[in-house]
Amino acid sequence: RPGSQHANNGFLDTLKRVLPRARSLTDKPILLRLDSAHDARDNRDFLREQDQIDFLIKWNPRKQDPLAWADKAQAQKAWTLERDGKMEAVLSEDLPDEPGLRRIVKVTVRTSDAAGQLYLEPEVSLEGWITSLPVDEVSDQQVMALYSDHATSEQFHSEFKTDxxxxxxxxxxxxxxxxxxxxxxxGYNVLRWMGLRLTAPDAPVRHPAKRRRLRTVMQELMTMACRLVHSGRQWILRFGRHCPGFAVYRDLYGSLAASG
Known part of the structure; x- marks a missing residue:
């Protein structure tokens, strides 16, 4: 579709086409996870009619007043202090005109940044989710954890497109x-396999992580400086004495040579 077209345009037709295919793969309950572009009443009404299908949709605050939600948190005394200058509150409420659905809202108030720099006035932000998962089976914190994996999959898409x-x-x-x-x-799978080695103790110094982006893998292992030397009727790749990625490169080459 054209890039200017909204993501929710024609989305119901997509659901009607995809859900029967998903149901053909399993008879177990299905959880549908959607981002805020699909926070629409028509989508929720359609999904509520489906059997054994729950959904978790990122809430779109639209014209909601963050200060009003901060007042609700204050009235319920729901604040927790995350650090000096930052406090959060998690509120949960049933949607009155949509039985069986609840909205979970996280209100964050910052009076300073992580380095301690004070703001002229508090910064209030909202983040929320709408779900059909029953509260007696899935808590508010579990709902937020279920949606946090959505950002991980989005990062994989970003790497595939941009990197x-x-x-x-x-x-x-x-x-x-x-x-x-x-x-x-x-190429993506090969680079991901190479990137697993970049988390070892002898890898180039970077912040701790479970994996590295494809761009980092290419920077550290594909664009290493070296010289191709012909000596003694042999071709030799000669790296600098202090090359940060040489240990990783040597181990990867050894693994490939052993498997070949």
């Missing part, structure tokens, strides 16, 4: 683009 430069496919022919995507998938 591999696939924001736009090169051809108007489906078969050509299909071949490009197949090669990109192979």
């Amino acid at each position: 591999l430069d696939l924001e736009r496919l090169p051809s108007g022919k489906f078969d050509t683009n299909n071949l490009v995507m197949a090669f990109a998938t192979m």
